[in-house]
Amino acid sequence: MTATSDDDSTTASDAAGVAAVHDTAESSTGPDVRHWRAYGSSLAPSGSAFAYIVDDGTGYPRAAQRTLSASSGVGELRWVRLPASGPAHKIEHSADGEWLAVEIAPGGGERSQVWAVTTDPEDATSFRIAAKLPDGSAYATVELVGWNAEHVLITATEHDGTAHALQVHPATGHATDLDARVGGHLVDAWKGAALLRVGPRGYRDMLLLRGGDITALLPNDPGATTEHGVILDQGFVHPSRVFTAPPHMRPDIDRDSVQALLRSDFDAKFPRLLGVEASRYGVRFQVLAERAGAGLDEFVVSNDQSTVAMLWNVDGYSELEIMSLPDQSTLPPIRLPGEVASQLSISAAGRLVTVTVQAPRMPPRVMLVDTHRRSVIEVDPLPGGCPHGAVTPELLRFSARDGMPLSGWLYRPPGVSGPSPTVVYFHGGPEAQSRPDYSFLFPALVGAGYTVFAPNVRGSTGYGRLFSHADDRYGRYAGINDAADCVDFLVDELIADPDRVVCSGRSYGGYLTLACLTFHPDRFAGGVAICGMSDLESFYRNTEPWIAAAAYTKYGHPDSDRELLADLSPINRIDELRAPLLVIHGAHDTNVPVSESEQIVASVADRGGDAELLLFADEGHEIVKDVNQQKMNSHIVGWLESRIGGGSCAARSQAG
Numbered sequence: 001m002t003a004t005s006d007d008d009s010t011t012a013s014d015a016a017g018v019a020a021v022h023d024t025a026e027s028s029t030g031p032d033v034r035h036w037r038a039y040g041s042s043l044a045p046s047g048s049a050f051a052y053i054v055d056d057g058t059g060y061p062r063a064a065q066r067t068l069s070a071s072s073g074v075g076e077l078r079w080v081r082l083p084a085s086g087p088a089h090k091i092e093h094s095a096d097g098e099w100l101a102v103e104i105a106p107g108g109g110e111r112s113q114v115w116a117v118t119t120d121p122e123d124a125t126s127f128r129i130a131a132k133l134p135d136g137s138a139y140a141t142v143e144l145v146g147w148n149a150e151h152v153l154i155t156a157t158e159h160d161g162t163a164h165a166l167q168v169h170p171a172t173g174h175a176t177d178l179d180a181r182v183g184g185h186l187v188d189a190w191k192g193a194a195l196l197r198v199g200p201r202g203y204r205d206m207l208l209l210r211g212g213d214i215t216a217l218l219p220n221d222p223g224a225t226t227e228h229g230v231i232l233d234q235g236f237v238h239p240s241r242v243f244t245a246p247p248h249m250r251p252d253i254d255r256d257s258v259q260a261l262l263r264s265d266f267d268a269k270f271p272r273l274l275g276v277e278a279s280r281y282g283v284r285f286q287v288l289a290e291r292a293g294a295g296l297d298e299f300v301v302s303n304d305q306s307t308v309a310m311l312w313n314v315d316g317y318s319e320l321e322i323m324s325l326p327d328q329s330t331l332p333p334i335r336l337p338g339e340v341a342s343q344l345s346i347s348a349a350g351r352l353v354t355v356t357v358q359a360p361r362m363p364p365r366v367m368l369v370d371t372h373r374r375s376v377i378e379v380d381p382l383p384g385g386c387p388h389g390a391v392t393p394e395l396l397r398f399s400a401r402d403g404m405p406l407s408g409w410l411y412r413p414p415g416v417s418g419p420s421p422t423v424v425y426f427h428g429g430p431e432a433q434s435r436p437d438y439s440f441l442f443p444a445l446v447g448a449g450y451t452v453f454a455p456n457v458r459g460s461t462g463y464g465r466l467f468s469h470a471d472d473r474y475g476r477y478a479g480i481n482d483a484a485d486c487v488d489f490l491v492d493e494l495i496a497d498p499d500r501v502v503c504s505g506r507s508y509g510g511y512l513t514l515a516c517l518t519f520h521p522d523r524f525a526g527g528v529a530i531c532g533m534s535d536l537e538s539f540y541r542n543t544e545p546w547i548a549a550a551a552y553t554k555y556g557h558p559d560s561d562r563e564l565l566a567d568l569s570p571i572n573r574i575d576e577l578r579a580p581l582l583v584i585h586g587a588h589d590t591n592v593p594v595s596e597s598e599q600i601v602a603s604v605a606d607r608g609g610d611a612e613l614l615l616f617a618d619e620g621h622e623i624v625k626d627v628n629q630q631k632m633n634s635h636i637v638g639w640l641e642s643r644i645g646g647g648s649c650a651a652r653s654q655a656g
Contacts (some may be wrong), residue, residue, distance in 0.1 A: 001394075004018040005348070006330070009637045011514070019141065019240050029585045032278050034052070034577055035055070035062070035363075036055070036363070036380060036624045037055040037058030037363045037364045037365075037438075038052055038053070038054050038356075038364060038365055038366045038379065038380050038467075039052065039053055039056070039342075039343060039356040039358075039364040039365075039366065040053040040088075040089075040090060040091060040343050040356065041091075041343065041345050041355075041356065041366045041505055042091050042092050042093045042100075042345045042352035042354075042521075043093065043095045043345040043347050043352060043353075043354050044097040044119070044347075045093065045095055045096075045097055045303055045347060045348035046097050046347070046348065047069055047347035047348070047349070047351060047352045048067065048069065048097070048352055049065060049066065049067045049075075049093075049097065050065070050066060050068060050309075050366075050368075051064065051066075051080065051091045051093060051100055051119075052064060052066075052067045052091065052354075052379075052458075053088045053089075053090075053091060054067045054077070055404055055427055055431070055624075055626065057113055057579040057626040057627075058165070059625065060085065060086055060087040060088070060100065060108065060624065060625060061087045061088050061393060061511070062079055062080070063079070063080035063082070063088040063091045063100070063102045063104075064077050064078060064079050064080060064560075065077070065078045065080060065100070065119065065121075066379070068352075068358065068368075074379060075164070078121055080100060080102060080117055081124055081126070082102060082104065082115050082117065083115075083126060083302060084104055084106055084115065084128075084339070084600075085106060085107070086104045086105045086106040086107055086108055086109070086113075087105055087624045088102055088103070088104050088506060089103040089105060089109060089112060089144075089457065090102070090103040090144045091103070091106065091204045092144060092146050092147060093119075093150075094147045094149075094150065094285040095147055095149050095150070097119060097210055098114070098118060098119055098120075098152070099116055099117070099118060099119065099147075099170055100117050100118075100119055100131065101114055101115070101116050101144050101146075101147065101152045101170070102114070102115050102116075102117065102144070102609075103142075103143065105142035105620060106228075107587035107588050107618065107620075108586065108588050108618050108619045108620045108624060108625070109142070109447060109565050109589075109620040110544070110588070110589060110590045110591045110620045110621050111140055111590065112141050112142055112143055112144075113128060113129075113131070113142055113363070114128070114129040114130065114142045114143070114144045114152065114154055115127065115128050115129065116129055116152055116170030116171075119184055119637060123464050127170050127171065127173065129142065129152050129154060129168050129170060129173075130142050130154055130166055130168055130175055132317055134401060137426075138622075139156040139157060139158060139164075139526060139543075140157050140158060140159045140544070141156075141157050141235075142154050142155070142157075143155045143156075143157075143189070143654065144184075144281075144352050145187065146188065148188075148189040148190055149358060149503060150169060150170075151167040151168060151169055151176075151189075152167065152168045152169075152170055152551060153165075153166070153186055153188070153189055154166050154167075154168060154169050154186070154187045155185050157546050159180075159545070159547055161544070161545030161546040161548075161549050162172075162180055162181065162182055162184060163180065163181065163182065163183065163184040164177050164179070164180045165177070165178040165179040165180070165185075165186035165194065165196055165405060167180065167188070174534040175190040178196075179194070179196055179209055179305070180544070181198070182545075182549055183198055183199060183200060183546075183549055183550065184196055184197070184198050185197040185198075186262075187206070187228060187229050188229055188230050189231070189538040190231040190233065191231075191233070191594070192210060192211065193208060193209065193210045193211070193258045194207060194208070194209040194231075194306050194519070195199070195207070195209075195217075195229045195230075195231060195260060196209055197226070197227060197229075198537040200549065200550045200551070200552055200553045200554075201431060201466065201550050201553055201554050202223060202225055202431065202469060202472065202553055202554060203222065203223060203225070203553055204224075204225045204226055204227060205217075205218065205220075205224075205226055206229055206262055207512070208258060208260070208262070208278050208408045210258060213222075215278050215283060216258065216283075217229075217262065217276045217278065217283060217285070217562050217583065218262070218264065218274075218276070218285060218530065219265045220265075220281075221267055221406045222265050223465055223469055224264065224266040224267070225264065225265055225271075226262055226263070226264035226265075226266060227263055227264075227271075228262070228263040228298070228299070229260050229261060229262040229263070230260060230261050230299075230300075230301045231258065231259070231260045232259040232260060232261065232301070232305055233303075233305065235400060249570075253612075255277060256279070256280070257277050257279030257476060258274075258277070258278045258279075259276065259277045259278075259281075260276050261273060261274070261275055261276075261288065261299065261308070262275075262276060262285075263296050263299060265295070265341070265465055268290065268465075269464040269465055269466070270290070270291070270293070270294060270295035270296070270464055270465075271295040271296045271297075272287055272288075272289060272290035272291075272295075272296055273287070273288045273289035273290070273296055273299055273308070273310065274286070274288060274574060275288045276288060286402055287549060288323070288328055289308075289310060289321075289323060289328075289330070291312055293311050293314075293463075294313060294314045294315075295308060295312070295313045295462065295464075296311070296312060296313075296651045297312065297313045297318065297341075297342065298310070298311045298342065298343070299311070300344040300345060300346045300353070301325070301346070302346050302347065302348060302350030303323050303348035303349075304348060304349055305332070305352065305414070306324065306325060306326065306349065306615060307322060307324065307325060307346065307349075307350025307371060307372070308322070308323040308324070308325050309320075309321075309322055309323075309344050309346050309350075309353045309355075309369075310323060311339065311341055311342065311355070312333075313433075313435075313462050315395065315434040315437065316339075316395070316409075316433065316434070316436055317339050317340070317342035317435075317440055317461060317617075318336065318339065318340050318342070318357075319333040319334055320333055320334045320341060320353075320355065320369065320568065321333045321334075322334065322353075322371045323450045323461065323574055329485075331374075333378070334371075334374050334376065335368060336355070336357050336367065336376060337362075337376060337378065338357035338358050338359040338362055338365070339357075339358075339359045339360070339435070339437065340357070340358050340435050340436060340437035341355050341356065342355070342356050342357065342500065342570075343355065343356040350371060351370065351371060351372060352368060352369070352370060352371070352398065353369040353371055353543075354366055354367065354368055354369070355367050355369060356438045358438040358440060358507060359393065359436060359437065359438060360391065360392055360393055360411070360436055360437070360439070360442070360443075360517065361386035361387070361390040361391075362386060362438060363387070363438045363440075364438060365378055365379065365380060365381075366378075366379045367379065368379065378490075385442075385638075386443075387442060387443040387449070388447050389413075389442075389443035389445070389446040389447025390443040391411050391412065391413070391414065391437055391443075391446055393409035393410055393411045393454070394409070394410045394412075395407060395408075395409055395410075395436075396408055396409075396410050396452070396453075396489075396493075398489045399482065399485075399486055400458070400478070400482050401481060401487045402478065402481075404458055404467075404470065404478070404482070405463075406428060406455060406457060406458075406461075406482060406485065406486070406489075407456050408434060408453050408454055408455030408456060408486065409434055409435075409453070409454045410434060410451070410452075410469065410495065411442055411445075411446050411448050411451065411452040411454070412446070412451050412495075413447075413449050413450070413451065413452075413647065415551040416449075416451065416648045418495055419448075419494050419497040419498070420451045420495070420496065420497055420500075420647070420648040421449070421450050421451065421496075421500035421501075421502075421640075421644055421645065421646075421647055421648065422450065422451040422452070422453060422490060422495065422496035422500065422501050423445055423450050423451070423452050423453070423501075423502045423503075423504055423528075423543045423640075424453050424455065424483070424486055424487065424490070424501060424502070424503050424504070424505045425441075425442070425452055425454050425503075425505055426454075426455070426483065426503070426504070426505030426508070426509035426512045427454065427456075427505065427506075427508075427509050427515065428458070428505070428506050428507030428509050428510075429459070429461070429463050429507070429508050429514055429544075430457075430459035430460060430471060430479070430554075431459070431460075431468060431554075432460065432461060432506045432514075433456055433460050433461050433462035433463075434454035434455060434456050434460070435462075438634070440629045440643055441474050441629075441632070441636070442454075444633035444634075444636070445513055445633075445636070445637065445640075445647075446639045448640070448641075448645020448646075448647045449469065449646060449648040450637075450640065450647040450648070451495065451496065452646070453490055453495075453496075453507045454651070455482070455483075455484065455486045457471070457479050457482035457483060457486070457512075458470035458471045458475065458478060458479050458482055459471030459472075459475075459479050463577070471554075472544075472553060472554055473553075473554075473555070473561065473564065474554045474564065476555070476564075476568050477568075479512070480512065480515045480516065480520070481518050481519075481520075481611070483503065483512055483515070483516045483520070484516070484519075484520040484523050487520075487523045487524070488523075488559075489502050500525050500644045500645065501523060501524055501525055502524060502525060502526040502527060502528065502640060502643075502644060503516040503517065503524050503527045503528075504527065504528035504529070504530070504636075505530065505532065506530035506531055506532070507530070507531050507532065507591075507621065508532070508533075509530070509532065509593060510530045510531050510533070510592070511529075511533040511534075511570070512532075513527045513528065514529050514533075514570035514571075514581075514600060515568070515570050516530055517570070517576075517577045517579055517581065518570045518573035518574065518576045518577050519570075519573065519576070521576050521577060521578050521579065524579070525556065525579055525643070525644050525645045526579045526580045526582070526639075526640070527579060527580075527582070528581075528582045528583075528584065528636055528639070528640075529581065529583050529584070529597070530580070530583075530584045530585070530590075531584070531585050531586065531592050531597070531599070531621050531622075532583075532592065533592055533596050534569065534570050534571045534597065534599060534600035535569045535570075535571045535596065535599065536555055536556075536565040536566075536568055536569045536571060536599075537558060537562070537565050537566060538595065538596065538599070539592065539593075539596060539644060540558040540565070541558075542591055542595060542596075543590070543591060543592065543593060544591065547591055555568075557567075571599060571600055571603055574600070574604065574607065576602045577604060577609065579610075580610035580611070580643045581589065581600070581601070581604055581610065581611040582608075582611075582612050582614065582635075582636065582639045583597040583600060583601050583611065583612065583613045583614070584596040584597075584613075584614045584615075584616075584623070584635075585598075585613070585614075585615055585616070586615075586616050586618075586619030586620045586622070586623060587615055587616065587617045587618075587622045588617065588618070588619060589619075589621045590620070590621075591620070591621040592621060594615065597613055598613065598645055599616075601613045610643075612639070614632070614635055616628050616632075627630015
């Protein structure tokens with residue numbers, strides 16, 4: 001067990017509530033420590049326990065629990081038992097700490113279930129939450145949001161895409177339907193008020209639901225995204241402590257007002273922390289935290305509302321900052337033992353925070369942070385070191401052909417200089433960002449001697465609103481050109497061998513891979529597309545209705561933008577594809593259906609081309625099982641060696 005602090009002087013025994021910490025990783029059943037990953041933690045409000053998701057390399061990631069105490073530190077790992085199989089996606093403690101709500105995806109698919117289980121290790125009681133609609137028909141998918149006192153908060157979506165904002169008592173099953181609409185998503189609920197996110201990708205607003213009334217919390221700002229919010233309890237925070245009330249309001253503060261904190265890029269280039277108040281005077285807001293040139297990734301608020309923990313995205317790196325809410329004061333960021341952090345959770349009094357931290361050389365790990373002592377403790381400091389082939393990447397900046405600033409992370413095999421075989425790997429989304437985080441694939445590629453470049457083409461997040469919207473609809477052509485410009489930059493800088501550049505990516509990155517091979521066939525010697533769309537029109541017909549409805553603003557509408565979608569679909573340009581193609585997909589993927597991969601492989605084969613499909617029968621839109629990840633890595637490396645030759649390290653070894 002290791003501990004770090006800002007001054008490197010704090011030891012594990014210094015952390016309040018987790019003194020005398022013990023390494024109890026060996027208490028789990030049969031873990032493969034080489035592949036141990038831990039993430040998505042939820043602190044019990046009392047700070048006496050936490051739950052998290054553990055991938056020990058033996059199957060699907062599972063939910064687990066550990067106790068915390070000042071006397072004995074971190075307790076032994078206990079698996080959360082559920083009567084269903086599939087990877088755990090999310091886990092949340094109830095307000096009293098007696099229940100856990102767990103979201104899982106049966107069979108590795110994209111349609112989720114939510115279960116409630118007790119935190120008592122002797123009590124195996126469990127309940128499936130909102131399995132059916134009132135008429136007895138089943139919901140298509142159920143997503144865990146959190147808790148409202150003793151009620152589980154979920155978004156339950158029908159097969160037609162209608163999303164229900166529900167709060168459900170786990171033991172009785174009694175459900176209250178707060179709202180039902182296409183494109184709705186419950187965010188938080190407390191004492192008769194609820195926050196509802198509405199709108200498609202990139203155009204999301206936050207509504208306040210209360211007493212049958214609906215109030216928009218921010219003015220209309222097309223292209224702004226308000227994703228997350230927390231309702232504040234008026235019993236803890238008086239309005240004047242969070243907001244500066246105008247003089248005419250001070251004698252008569254509205255005691256029935258509702259206050260909330262929001263993460264939003266409303267009226268700004270980057271997401272920031274806003275405070276809002278809805279009262280009989282109307283709605284007002286103010287900026288509580290912002291940074292020039294950096295965006296707010298996440299925040300959590302302690303139950304007593306003394307403390308806000310915030311994660312900032314600074315050029316792809318994460319910084320953890322703690323705010324005292326009443327006076328809105330902050331101290332310098334707390335140093336974390338890894339480049340990228342996510343998935344914050346906080347104790348009721350704000351003394352403890354858990355966070356997932358990762359780096360290129362470190363798989364995801366859960367860290368305990370004492371916000372007073374500013375110390376950081378790793379929960380599972382397992383042996384084995386960094387993965388073979390893991391290297392620290394270099395951030396490169398360059399410009400697209402139209403002057404748009406681009407960037408990307410370069411992973412080079414040790415000792416390699418000069419042009420080398422290169423894999424350009426595109427992230428998904430496209431509303432996501434390549435960052436210096438952990439990848440199970442990159443170390444395998446680098447270890448085999450291939451240079452990897454992970455760019456952020458237009459459409460990526462982390463660089464402001466204009467950049468994230470720059471690939472919308474007709475901007476897609478420029479985004480595809482960005483991919484070709486990445487290759488030109490790497491060749492001009494003598495990084496990539498122009499005859500041995502391969503494109504790859506998952507989800508939207510898989511689509512961009514297929515687009516690269518058909519729009520810019522002269523740039524690429526091969527492509528590896530993972531769960532990508534080959535035909536945007538068939539994607540809209542076959543994907544989940546709620547996925548389709550959210551995508552119109554990003555890709556175009558299947559009716560009004562039919563010609564655009566057809567022209568942007570790689571399968572309609574298949575005659576341009578000349579390079580060999582490897583396509584990988586999970587059979588249970590209903591986000592991007594497996595038919596998208598099957599039809600592109602069949603189309604290439606019909607033309608006598610080189611195309612291969614690697615299908616995983618027990619996976620969905622992501623390849624999550626360690627055994628499947630390793631199989632995928634091995635298959636990709638073998639395919640690269642057969643199509644473009646061995647990597648730089650292999651070539652040097654043979655030469656020697």
